[in-house]
Amino acid sequence: MLPVLEPFVSFLTDFGLADPSVAACKGVILRINCEARLVDISHAIARHSVAHGAAVLWAALPYLPAGVHLAVVDPGVGTERRAIALRTGRGDHLVGPDNGLLIPAAERLGGIVAAHLLENRAYRLATVSRTFHARDIFAPAAAHLSRGVALDAFGPGLDLDTLVRLDTPVPEPVPGRLDASVVFVDTWGNVQLLAEPADLEAAIGRVSSGDELRVEAADGSPLDGVDGIDLRWRLTYGEAEPGEPLICLDSYGRLALAVNLQSAAEKYGLGPERRLRIRRR
Amino acid sequence: MLPVLEPFVSFLTDFGLADPSVAACKGVILRINCEARLVDISHAIARHSVAHGAAVLWAALPYLPAGVHLAVVDPGVGTERRAIALRTGRGDHLVGPDNGLLIPAAERLGGIVAAHLLENRAYRLATVSRTFHARDIFAPAAAHLSRGVALDAFGPGLDLDTLVRLDTPVPEPVPGRLDASVVFVDTWGNVQLLAEPADLEAAIGRVSSGDELRVEAADGSPLDGVDGIDLRWRLTYGEAEPGEPLICLDSYGRLALAVNLQSAAEKYGLGPERRLRIRRR
Amino acid sequence: MLPVLEPFVSFLTDFGLADPSVAACKGVILRINCEARLVDISHAIARHSVAHGAAVLWAALPYLPAGVHLAVVDPGVGTERRAIALRTGRGDHLVGPDNGLLIPAAERLGGIVAAHLLENRAYRLATVSRTFHARDIFAPAAAHLSRGVALDAFGPGLDLDTLVRLDTPVPEPVPGRLDASVVFVDTWGNVQLLAEPADLEAAIGRVSSGDELRVEAADGSPLDGVDGIDLRWRLTYGEAEPGEPLICLDSYGRLALAVNLQSAAEKYGLGPERRLRIRRR
Numbered sequence: 001m002l003p004v005l006e007p008f009v010s011f012l013t014d015f016g017l018a019d020p021s022v023a024a025c026k027g028v029i030l031r032i033n034c035e036a037r038l039v040d041i042s043h044a045i046a047r048h049s050v051a052h053g054a055a056v057l058w059a060a061l062p063y064l065p066a067g068v069h070l071a072v073v074d075p076g077v078g079t080e081r082r083a084i085a086l087r088t089g090r091g092d093h094l095v096g097p098d099n100g101l102l103i104p105a106a107e108r109l110g111g112i113v114a115a116h117l118l119e120n121r122a123y124r125l126a127t128v129s130r131t132f133h134a135r136d137i138f139a140p141a142a143a144h145l146s147r148g149v150a151l152d153a154f155g156p157g158l159d160l161d162t163l164v165r166l167d168t169p170v171p172e173p174v175p176g177r178l179d180a181s182v183v184f185v186d187t188w189g190n191v192q193l194l195a196e197p198a199d200l201e202a203a204i205g206r207v208s209s210g211d212e213l214r215v216e217a218a219d220g221s222p223l224d225g226v227d228g229i230d231l232r233w234r235l236t237y238g239e240a241e242p243g244e245p246l247i248c249l250d251s252y253g254r255l256a257l258a259v260n261l262q263s264a265a266e267k268y269g270l271g272p273e274r275r276l277r278i279r280r281r
Numbered sequence: 282m283l284p285v286l287e288p289f290v291s292f293l294t295d296f297g298l299a300d301p302s303v304a305a306c307k308g309v310i311l312r313i314n315c316e317a318r319l320v321d322i323s324h325a326i327a328r329h330s331v332a333h334g335a336a337v338l339w340a341a342l343p344y345l346p347a348g349v350h351l352a353v354v355d356p357g358v359g360t361e362r363r364a365i366a367l368r369t370g371r372g373d374h375l376v377g378p379d380n381g382l383l384i385p386a387a388e389r390l391g392g393i394v395a396a397h398l399l400e401n402r403a404y405r406l407a408t409v410s411r412t413f414h415a416r417d418i419f420a421p422a423a424a425h426l427s428r429g430v431a432l433d434a435f436g437p438g439l440d441l442d443t444l445v446r447l448d449t450p451v452p453e454p455v456p457g458r459l460d461a462s463v464v465f466v467d468t469w470g471n472v473q474l475l476a477e478p479a480d481l482e483a484a485i486g487r488v489s490s491g492d493e494l495r496v497e498a499a500d501g502s503p504l505d506g507v508d509g510i511d512l513r514w515r516l517t518y519g520e521a522e523p524g525e526p527l528i529c530l531d532s533y534g535r536l537a538l539a540v541n542l543q544s545a546a547e548k549y550g551l552g553p554e555r556r557l558r559i560r561r562r
Numbered sequence: 563m564l565p566v567l568e569p570f571v572s573f574l575t576d577f578g579l580a581d582p583s584v585a586a587c588k589g590v591i592l593r594i595n596c597e598a599r600l601v602d603i604s605h606a607i608a609r610h611s612v613a614h615g616a617a618v619l620w621a622a623l624p625y626l627p628a629g630v631h632l633a634v635v636d637p638g639v640g641t642e643r644r645a646i647a648l649r650t651g652r653g654d655h656l657v658g659p660d661n662g663l664l665i666p667a668a669e670r671l672g673g674i675v676a677a678h679l680l681e682n683r684a685y686r687l688a689t690v691s692r693t694f695h696a697r698d699i700f701a702p703a704a705a706h707l708s709r710g711v712a713l714d715a716f717g718p719g720l721d722l723d724t725l726v727r728l729d730t731p732v733p734e735p736v737p738g739r740l741d742a743s744v745v746f747v748d749t750w751g752n753v754q755l756l757a758e759p760a761d762l763e764a765a766i767g768r769v770s771s772g773d774e775l776r777v778e779a780a781d782g783s784p785l786d787g788v789d790g791i792d793l794r795w796r797l798t799y800g801e802a803e804p805g806e807p808l809i810c811l812d813s814y815g816r817l818a819l820a821v822n823l824q825s826a827a828e829k830y831g832l833g834p835e836r837r838l839r840i841r842r843r
Contacts, residue, residue, distance in 0.1 A: 008592065010585070016468040018325040020340035020533075023291070026320055027345030030289065034346060038320075039588055039600075044580040047469070059582035063697065064589035065596060075542075078517040130517035132532035135344065187578040188609070236640040236692035251694030252582075261610075261637075297749040299606040301621035301814075304572070307601055308626030311570065315627060319601075328750070329823075356823075359798040411798035413813030416625065 007146040008067030009036045012057060013134065014045035015072075021132070025070075025139040028125065032143035039064065041071075048075040050101050051272050054166055055184035055192070057105035059252045061092070069105070070142040071096040072134040083118040083137050084158065087151050095142045097133075100166035112160055119155030169275060171195035173203035177279040179218045180255065182272055189263020190237075191270045193255045200255060204280050207233040211280070213247055215257060218277045224269030229257075230281060237261075247278065288427040289348030290317045293338060294415065295326035296353075302413070306351075306420040309406065313424035320345065322352075329356040331382050332553050335447055336465035336473070338386035340533045342373070350386070351423040352377040353415040364399040364418050365439065368432050376423045378414075381447035393441055400436030450556060452476035454484035458560040460499045461536065463553055470544020471518075472551045474536045481536060485561050488514040492561070494528055496538060499558045505550030510538075511562060518542075528559070569708040570629030571598045574619060575696065576607035577634075583694070587632075587701040590687065594705035601626065603633075610637040612663050613834050616728055617746035617754070619667035621814045623654070631667070632704040633658040634696040645680040645699050646720065649713050657704045659695075662728035674722055681717030731837060733757035735765035739841040741780045742817065744834055751825020752799075753832045755817045762817060766842050769795040773842070775809055777819060780839040786831030791819075792843060799823075809840065 009029055015021040022043050029036050041060050045053040053073035061069060074081075074097045082098035089110020094102040095118070106112045118124075118137055123144045128136040141154060171194060172179040180195035200207060207213070209232075216228035223229060231245040240246040240260040245267075250256035257276070258264050265271065290310055296302040303324050310317050322341050326334040334354035342350060355362075355378045363379035370391020375383040376399070387393045399405075399418055404425045409417040422435060452475060453460040461476035481488060488494070490513075497509035504510060512526040521527040521541040526548075531537035538557070539545050546552060571591055577583040584605050591598050603622050607615040615635035623631060636643075636659045644660035651672020656664040657680070668674045680686075680699055685706045690698040703716060733756060734741040742757035762769060769775070771794075778790035785791060793807040802808040802822040807829075812818035819838070820826050827833060 016325070017321075017323050018327075018337075019468045020322070020337045021468075023320065023322040023337075023341040024344040027341065030320070031344070031346050039585065039592065040579075041582070041585040042579050044578070046580075056580075056582045056585075060585040060589065063586040063593070065593050076519075078519050129532040131529075135532070187581045187583075238638075238640050248693075251691035251697070297606070298602075298604050299608075299618075300749045301603070301618045302749075304601065304603040304618075304622040305625040308622065311601065312625070312627050357800075359800050410813035412810075416813070 007033060007036050008039055008065050009142055009146050010039045010041050010061070010064055010067065010069045011043075012041040012045065012053060012069075012071040013043045013073065014047050014049065014053060015043050015134070017043055021134065024135045028135055028139040029070075029143040029146075032140060033147045036143060036146050041069075045073055049073065049272070050075070050099050051166055051168060052184065054101050054104050057102070058108060059184075061105045062108050066091045066109075068093045068095065068142045068146045070138055071101055072138055073097075073101055074099070074133065077133050078130045081164075082158075083133060083141075084163070085116055085118060085141055085145065085151060085154060086112050087114040089113050093142075093145045093151065095138050095145065097138075098164050100164050103163060103165050112163075114151060115158040115160055115163060116151050117155035117158060120153060123149065123154055168194055168273070171199040173199050176204065177277055178203035179275060179277050182270055182274045182276065183254070185265040185271060189259070189265040189267075190250065191257040191264050192250055192252070193257065193276065195255045196253060197249055197255065200278065203278070209233060209235050209239065214279055214281045215247070216277050218275040224267070226268070229268060231257075288314060288317050289320055289346050290423055290427050291320045291322050291342070291345055291348065291350045292324075293322040293326065293334060293350075293352040294324045294354065295328050295330065295334060296324050296415070298324055302415065305416045309416055309420040310351075310424040310427075313421060314428045317424060317427050326354055330354065330553070331356070331380050332447055332449060333465065335382050335385050338383070339389060340465075342386045343389050347372045347390075349374045349376065349423045349427045350383075351419055352382055353419055354378075354382055355380070355414065358414050359411045362445075363439075364414060364422075365444070366397055366399060366422055366426065366432055366435060367393050368395040370394050374423075374426045374432065376419050376426065378419075379445050381445050384444060384446050393444075395432060396439040396441055396444060397432050398436035398439060401434060404430065404435055449475055449554070452480040454480050457485065458558055459484035460556060460558050463551055463555045463557065464535070466546040466552060470540070470546040470548075471531065472538040472545050473531055473533070474538065474557065476536045477534060478530055478536065481559065484559070490514060490516050490520065495560055495562045496528070497558050499556040505548070507549070510549060512538075569595060569598050570601055570627050571704055571708050572601045572603050572623070572626055572629065572631045573605075574603040574607065574615060574631075574633040575605045575635065576609050576611065576615065577605050577696070579605055583696065586697045590697055590701040591632075591705040591708075594702060595709045598705060598708050603631075607635055611635065611834070612637070612661050613728055613730060614746065616663050616666050619664070620670060621746075623667040624670050628653045628671075630655045630657065630704045630708045631664075632700055633663055634700055635659075635663055636661070636695065639695050640692045643726075644720075645695060645703075646725070647678055647680060647703055647707065647713060647716060648674050649676040651675055655704075655707045655713065657700050657707065659700075660726050662726050665725060665727050674725075676713055677720040677722055677725060678713050679717035679720060682715060685711065685716055730756055730835070733761040735761050738766065739839050740765035741837060741839050744832055744836045744838065745816070747827040747833060751821070751827040751829075752812065753819040753826050754812055754814070755819065755838065757817045758815060759811055759817065762840065765840070771795060771797050771801065776841055776843045777809070778839050780837040786829070788830070791830060793819075
C-alpha cells in the first residue's frame with residue numbers, strides 16, 4: 001500500500017456543475033484545510049441515483065491514492081438517514097450518507113474496518129441547513145479527516161452490520177445459465193453487469209473468443225422488441241463488426257454487454273437494475 | 282477573517298468545457314503564477330446570462346477562502362464595457378467585466394472597498410484579441426493579483442457609484458403580500474427568490490411549518506396554466522409529499538419555491554426575472 | 563521558453579465526466595507522482611472525434627506551461643495503432659495514441675523533436691486491459707514523464723515521418739478565391755477554418771472591416787438551403803448586427819465564420835470537415 005503522502009480529497013456528487021453546490025463544498029474544505037488536494041471523480045451522477053454513484057466510486061477508488069473520499073448522492077437529506085464516515089483497510093476514509101453509496105467501494109479498499117457517526121458539532125459548519133448536508137456536515141468532516149483528526153472524534157462507532165446496503169441482486173450462476181443485474185451504463189452505452197468471469201464460468205464453463213452466447217431478460221420480458229440477443233464472447237469491442245453485439249470482460253473486471261461502436265443500452269433498452277440471463281446457444 | 286495562506290484563484294465562466302477557452306485561461310494563469318491554486322466554480326453558466334453568473338458567485342464565494350475570483354460572463358466583449366478588478370473588505374479580489382456580474386458577491390465579502398480599471402498593458406498578454414478578453418486581459422490580471430501585485434498598479438481607481446449593477450427588482454413587502462423576483466433556478470429546478478425570511482415576515486408576519494400560502498405572478502398573468510399555486514411553508518423539501526409544492530428557506534438563506542422530488546421551474550414555467558407575489562390563503 | 567517549474571500534467575479526453583474513466587486516470591497519475599499538478603483541458607471532446615480533440619489541443623496548449631500533456635481520443639484502442647510520446651522543441655511531452663491527435667499541437671510548441679513508442683512494461687500498469695489504454699498505458703507514461711523519466715526509456719524511437727497525421731485538407735488560395743476546411747465549431751457555434759489571414763490575403767488581397775465577401779460550399783452544394791452566404795469581413799462579432807453573418811480573425815489566429823449572437827454552425831449546417839470557398843462579391 002502507498003503511504004498517504006498528500007492529503008488527497010476526492011469528491012463525487014450528483015449536483016452537476018451549473019450550481020454553486022460543488023464549489024461551496026470545495027470552498028468549505030479548503031477553508032478548513034488549505035493543503036487539501038481536491039480530485040473530482042464525477043459530479044454528473046444521475047440525479048438521486050445511489051446505485052450509479054456507488055458503481056462509479058467502486059470503479060474509480062481503487063485507482064486513486066489512499067486519502068479521504070467525499071461522496072454525496074443523498075435523496076434522503078434532512079430525514080433520519082445517518083451521516084457517516086468509514087475507514088478502510090487500505091487507510092482511506094469515505095464520507096457520506098448511510099444509504100449504501102460508500103459500501104461497494106470501501107469493500108474493495110481492504111474492507112471496512114470502522115464506521116462512525118458524524119455527530120460532533122465541532123466538525124460541522126456553525127449553521128447546518130436542512131437541505132445541504134454536503135456543505136454543512138460532509139465536506140467539513142472530509143476536511144478535518146484530511147488534516148488528521150481521528151475518526152472516533154466525529155461521533156460514536158457503528159456496528160458494521162447496521163450500515164445500509166444497496167440491494168442490487170447478486171449474480172446467480174446455475175448449471176447452464178447465469179442471471180446477473182445491470183449495475184452501470186457507461187458513457188459509451190456499454191452495459192456493465194454485477195458479475196465477474198468466474199460467475200460465468202461457474203454457469204456455462206470457460207468461454208473463448210467467438211463462443212456463441214444468448215442474452216435474454218431474466219424475467220422473460222422482451223428486450224426492446226427482441227426476444228433475446230444472439231452474440232459472441234469477445235476479447236475487445238473491436239473484435240466484433242461495427243453494430244454487432246458482444247459480451248466481454250470490461251476494463252474494471254466485470255462482464256459487459258456492448259455493441260461495437262454503438263450504444264448497447266440504447267439499442268436494447270437496458271438500464272440499471274435490469275436483470276439479464278446469459279447462456280450458450 | 283481568514284488570512285490568505287494560499288494563492289487561490291477561483292474561476293467562473295459561461296464557456297462550457299468542449300472548448301479550449303477555459304484551459305487557455307488556466308494556462309495563462311499558471312504561466313504567470315505557477316503557484317496559483319485553481320478552483321473551478323462553474324463553467325456551465327447559461328450562455329450570456331450575467332444574472333445567472335452573478336447568482337452562482339453570490340452563493341459560492343462566501344464559502345471559498347479569500348483569494349482572487351475570476352468571473353467572465355461577457356456578452357459585451359470587444360465593446361466599450363470596462364474591464365475591472367474589485368477589492369473586498371474580506372481581502373478578496375474579483376476580476377471581470379463591469380456588467381454587474383461581480384457586485385452581488387463582492388457585497389457579501391465585506392463590501393467593495395476599491396475598484397480599478399484593468400488598463401496597464403504590463404499585466405495583459407502581449408497581444409489582446411477583440412473577442413477573448415478572459416484569456417488576454419482578465420486571466421493575466423487575476424494571476425498577477427494572486428502573486429501580490431497591488432490593485433492600483435492595474436489602472437486608475439473608479440468611483441464605486443459608476444459600477445454597472447444588475448437591475449433585478451428588489452423585494453417589496455407591503456402589508457399582506459410580498460413581491461419578489463426569481464434570481465436563480467438550481468439544477469433540481471428549485472426556484473430561488475431575491476428575498477429573505479425577514480422580507481416575508483414584514484409582509485405577512487412570521488410563518489411556521491404548515492402555514493398555508495398562495496403564490497401568483499405579480500403581474501396577474503397565469504403560471505403555466507394555473508392562476509396561482511396553493512402551497513405551504515415547509516422546513517425542508519421532504520416535509521411535503523412527493524410532487525407537492527412548497528416554499529422554504531433554502532440553504533443559501535433565501536426563499537425558494539420548490540416541488541418535492543420534482544422541478545418547480547418546469548412545473549410552473551418559472552425562470553430568471555419572473556416576479557412572484559406571495560400571500561396567505 | 564519557460565522552465566518547467568512544476569510537474570504540470572494536462573489532460574484531454576472524449577470520456578465525459580459521468581464515467582469513472584477520467585478519475586481512474588487521474589488516480590493512476592497521482593499514485594505514480596503525488597506531486598503532479600493536473601490541469602483539465604477538456605473531457606467533452608465529441609466521441610471518437612480525433613479532429614475535434616486535435617483542434618482543442620492545438621488551441622489550448624500554447625497557453626499552458628511546458629509540461630506533460632496527456633490526450634486520449636482513441637477509437638482504435640486495442641487494435642494495432644501505436645502508443646506514443648512526443649517531445650517538443652519547447653520541452654513538452656505529449657502522450658497518446660498515434661492517430662494524429664497530438665501532431666498539430668506539438669508542431670506549435672517548437673516542433674516535434676523526438677517520438678518514442680510506449681512499450682516498456684515497467685512504465686505501464688501491471689495489468690493492461692484491452693479496452694482502457696488511457697488508464698493502463700498512457701496515464702502511467704505521463705506520470706513517469708512528469709517525474710523526469712527520460713523519453714527514450716519508454717521504448718524505441720520512431721521515424722517522425724511514420725507518425726499518423728490527420729488528413730484535414732490544407733487551405734488552397736488561388737487568385738480570386740480561398741478554399742478552406744472547417745476544423746472546429748466552438749461552443750458558440752462559431753466555425754473555425756483551417757486558414758489564416760495570410761491565406762485569404764494571398765487569394766483576394768488584404769481585407770478591411772466592412773469588405774463584402776461571399777462564402778459557398780467548395781463543391782457547389784447548398785449550405786443548408788442557401789446557395790451561398792453574403793457577409794462582410796469584421797474585426798469582431800459585435801460589429802455585425804444581431805443575426806448577421808460575418809468572417810473575422812478569431813482569437814486563436816484563424817479565420818472564423820460566425821453569426822453575431824447566433825450559431826453559424828446551426829444556421830448554415832456547418833460541421834467539421836466541410837470545405838468552404840471564400841471570394842469577394
